[in-house]
Amino acid sequence: MGNAATGFFVVFAMIASVVGLASSLAGINHVRLWHADSLPSAASVAIIAWTLTLLAMGLACKEIEQQIRNARLRTMEAFLIILSATQFIYILAIHGARTHQPR
Numbered sequence: 001m002g003n004a005a006t007g008f009f010v011v012f013a014m015i016a017s018v019v020g021l022a023s024s025l026a027g028i029n030h031v032r033l034w035h036a037d038s039l040p041s042a043a044s045v046a047i048i049a050w051t052l053t054l055l056a057m058g059l060a061c062k063e064i065e066q067q068i069r070n071a072r073l074r075t076m077e078a079f080l081i082i083l084s085a086t087q088f089i090y091i092l093a094i095h096g097a098r099t100h101q102p103r
Helices: 007-032 039-066 069-101
Strands: none
Touching: 007 039, 007 069, 039 069
């Protein structure tokens, strides 16, 4: 099925997905309130989620390098690599909102 990193990859991917969901909820709350007090929590959870996603992406790259995986792992690896880029864009958008406050 995989190598020794497969179990860790799946565990970190699941942890990153749950923290990413919490990051989305904090981001929605920040957009809904649009107040300076909600920005730090949204930004910090987003950075933590991105860090965990990068950790899982590193394990995904190790899985890709080994070339011993099935179709489900390949799909999960692809989603995780794409997700790491989109979460970085999300972090940039949250920090960009700090400079542009609505009137």
